[in-house]
Every structure is written in C-alpha cells, then in structure tokens.
Amino acid sequence: MAMVAFCGLRRDEAARIGRAVLPRHFFRAAADVPALEAVGALPEGVKVAAVTRSFPAVMVDAFLTEYVGFDVVVGAEVKGGARYVTGVMEGGELDTERLGLALKRTEKKKKKDYPRPMVFHDGRLAFTPTPAAVLAMYIYLPFAVALAVVRIAIYVLLPWRLSSVVAGLTGVRVRVIGPTPTPAAAEDGAAAAEPRGGRLYACNHRTLLDPVGIACALRRPVAAVTYSLSRLSEVLSPIPLRRLTRSRDEDRRRMSSMLARGDVVVCPEGTTCREPYLLRFSPLFAELAAEVTPVAVDARTAVFYATSPSPVAKSFDSVHFLMNPRPEYIVQFLEAVNTESGKSSIEVANEVQRALASALGFEGTALTRKDKYLLLAGNEGVVKTK
Structure with a gap:
C-alpha cells in the first residue's frame, strides 16, 4: 500500500x-x-x-x-x-x-x-479504498466519464424545466423539502409599478454545484457568485457565475448589480466543507437586500467527492460530482430573515448560520476558508486566471 x-x-x-x-x-x-x-x-x-x-x-x-x-x-x-x-x-x-x-x-x-474533530479533508474517493472497491471503481471509470459528459450536455443545452427531468433519467436526483419561494417580482402582483429586483438566497457550501441544485429546485435559472472560479467551471456552468475579488466595495457592487437583474445565490462560507460543519459566514450578503432566504443544501455521493483545494483539480469538481452513479442534492428553503430589523450584518450572518445548522443537523464553527486551504493545500485557495 x-x-x-x-x-x-x-x-x-x-x-x-x-x-x-x-x-x-x-x-x-x-x-x-x-x-x-x-x-x-x-x-x-x-x-x-x-x-x-x-x-x-x-x-x-x-x-x-x-x-x-x-x-x-x-x-x-x-x-x-x-x-x-x-x-x-x-x-x-x-x-x-x-x-x-x-x-x-x-x-x-x-x-x-485533542482529539480534534475532522472538519477538513482532501482526496477524491468517497469510499474506503479496499482492493475490491478500487477494482470496481476502475471498471466503472469509463462509464462514469461518459455519464458526466451526457449530464453536462443535458444541463447546458436543455431548458431548465426539461433538463431536471431528463437528468433524473440518468440518475441525478434533486430532492426538495418544503415549499419553494415564488419569484420576488411576482409577490406584489404582475402590475407592480417598479421592479423589485431578485431574491437573495444564502446557502451553505457543499460543492460548486450548490447554485445549480437550487436552480433545479426552483425550476428557474439563478445567478451565483463565488471565489476562485476556474475558467473550465465557468464554461461548463449552466447558470451565470460571477467571480468575487475579495475587495469588499467591489464585491458589494458586483453582487448588487446582479441582484438588480434577478435572483442571486451566495455561499457566505466562501469555500466548501464535506463534513457536517458550517464555516464562519461572511456578513457582506446581509447588507445587500431587505431580506435573505436561507437555503439548506446537502450533496450526497458514493464514489467521488466533488471538492478539492488544488487549483488544477478543483476545475473538475463539477465533473466528478456528475461521474457518480446516483448523485443527489437535497434542498430546503427556510423562512426568510429580515436584514433591516436593527441587527448588525454580523448578527444576521450568525442567525442565518444557526438556522442552516439547525435544519441540516450540522455544527457551526468559526473556521474560515483560509483555515481550510492552509491546512489542506498550504495556500489561500485562489485560482489564478489570465
């Protein structure tokens, strides 16, 4: 070994x-x-x-x-x-x-x-690599690649209402718990005098496909913002993605601009976590809209993990998720949180984190994306693009 x-x-x-x-x-x-x-x-x-x-x-x-x-x-x-x-x-x-x-x-x-809880770990294999299991994985690998290509084509080429159904025939499952929110513009009726813009969704971060899972649950496209977005992930994404800059003022401007045009999904943790823990939430999202809709998401895979801290490997995170035989997303929309109740943005962010942790049965932490990448990769998790 x-x-x-x-x-x-x-x-x-x-x-x-x-x-x-x-x-x-x-x-x-x-x-x-x-x-x-x-x-x-x-x-x-x-x-x-x-x-x-x-x-x-x-x-x-x-x-x-x-x-x-x-x-x-x-x-x-x-x-x-x-x-x-x-x-x-x-x-x-x-x-x-x-x-x-x-x-x-x-x-x-x-x-x-000690002993420390295991919050972060790396590697693509979601199973214990016994000789028999590894042999089965290598036999399955060619079919997995072909399956991922077909699923990517389905999401990129077909309309949203049709793509979820067709992808389900290939084994992809999106399970929605509870009711789904209506579009923000429809809440005041079709004859509203002024457009309200979009709804802001804040979700925990399991994989790069979290916003896609939310879009499938809503059966309508949403935009998403993310750090460290690789060019390949941007090309393969079926929804609009916008890269954040780590400059608070510039990120606020970009997110506000997207929110004015439609629904936006933000992952305040800033990075993925495989284990049942939530990282510290950045409070910037709580300053963008009058209310935020928390979304609890969980991704389940049996063969390949869909996250990696390596700048090159993380470009293929979405591909690895779709290479699993029956990948599943569980999406639960929680009660909207009012951001204009007199609480600070940090208090609102902590409230959203607690609500998501309670819904998922996870544990909230004060760990950050920097803690994760320094432990696993020795860097701060930035994918450089030209």
Whole structure:
C-alpha cells in the first residue's frame, strides 16, 4: 500500500497526503477501535507514543497525533532521495532508544487540544479504498466519464424545466423539502409599478454545484457568485457565475448589480466543507437586500467527492460530482430573515448560520476558508486566471 500511495511523490506532497487525505479513511476503519477512547482516559502527565509497523510513519502521523491524541508516532520511514520518495519502507526492528528519544523531545499535549474533530479533508474517493472497491471503481471509470459528459450536455443545452427531468433519467436526483419561494417580482402582483429586483438566497457550501441544485429546485435559472472560479467551471456552468475579488466595495457592487437583474445565490462560507460543519459566514450578503432566504443544501455521493483545494483539480469538481452513479442534492428553503430589523450584518450572518445548522443537523464553527486551504493545500485557495 505504501508503494502504491507514495511512489514517485515529492516528500512535501507525501506529507500533505498523510495530513489531508488519509485521516478520513483511517477514521472509517478505526471508528470502533477501543484505543481511541483509551488514549483520552490516560492521566494528564502521561506521554503516549504510537508505534507503527504496518504503515510508514508519514501515512499515520497526522491521524494519530491530531485526531486520536497520541503525542508522538514512531515507525518505519519511506526510502527516497532528498526531494522524492520511492514508497519502499525501511526495514529493521524498532530501536527502543529512538522511541525514548522521540518521547523525550515531544511535549505532552494538553487534553483540551485533542482529539480534534475532522472538519477538513482532501482526496477524491468517497469510499474506503479496499482492493475490491478500487477494482470496481476502475471498471466503472469509463462509464462514469461518459455519464458526466451526457449530464453536462443535458444541463447546458436543455431548458431548465426539461433538463431536471431528463437528468433524473440518468440518475441525478434533486430532492426538495418544503415549499419553494415564488419569484420576488411576482409577490406584489404582475402590475407592480417598479421592479423589485431578485431574491437573495444564502446557502451553505457543499460543492460548486450548490447554485445549480437550487436552480433545479426552483425550476428557474439563478445567478451565483463565488471565489476562485476556474475558467473550465465557468464554461461548463449552466447558470451565470460571477467571480468575487475579495475587495469588499467591489464585491458589494458586483453582487448588487446582479441582484438588480434577478435572483442571486451566495455561499457566505466562501469555500466548501464535506463534513457536517458550517464555516464562519461572511456578513457582506446581509447588507445587500431587505431580506435573505436561507437555503439548506446537502450533496450526497458514493464514489467521488466533488471538492478539492488544488487549483488544477478543483476545475473538475463539477465533473466528478456528475461521474457518480446516483448523485443527489437535497434542498430546503427556510423562512426568510429580515436584514433591516436593527441587527448588525454580523448578527444576521450568525442567525442565518444557526438556522442552516439547525435544519441540516450540522455544527457551526468559526473556521474560515483560509483555515481550510492552509491546512489542506498550504495556500489561500485562489485560482489564478489570465
């Protein structure tokens, strides 16, 4: 397994995989292991070391130290040069002197620091990569690519009311919970003297296709704003997308301009999160309209995750979602929140976050997109375009 996972990788990339990708799979395999509870039950002053013989230390170090609570991990390393690794594990028995030295150099963690919940992780595989499962995935892969191409063509070429029905025949499912809002312009009747503009929807961010899922639920097109939009994602999108600049005044101008022309979907988290957590909401959206409609969305996939922090890989996020056999979106429109009730924009943003967390059964956090990308990719998550 070490050979397959690490052969030819740069050392820093191998460490990133051990930190960002593998912990999710180890969590699935170790969910019922008694050691996970035993570590936390040890006395405060005891240092705990994990000794690994089956895996190189780089594969399990982050999982055992950051999510289980071990103070240090000692085991075989992978061979290689100064920059690249071969994937071959160093042989030999564990040196007890080396173990003692590692414990001596390691500071005891405070109990409040572990175990950490797993909020962020990377990797495309949404299943545990056992040999049989990986073989089945490779057999399915050619069909998955063809299926994604057909589904993209359906959404791009067909009208909205027809595309959702035809896409459903290929296995794509959009499930709507509760009633859907009417267009903002229709609320005051067709004879309204002045156009009201569009409705502002604020949703949690699961994949790049969140606004598309909302549009399918509404059965009408909406516009969306996003950070780090790649050129490929922009070309493949069946709805208008606008890239944000991170300049508050410019972003406000762009979003207000789009809202004046029709419905707009904004993801205040600024980045996706796969696990049942909500990141901190940026309050800018709460300053754009008299009311905001929160939308709780959840994306379910069985084979491929549709998110990635890599600037190149994230261009294919939508493709990977549509490569799943039966991808599903669950959309729930919540009661509109008044932004002119005297509360600050930050308080409104927190209120929307709490409403979405309650509807989804998720947990709200104060983490940001910067926290995610620094942990998973070592950057701030910006896709540069020419």
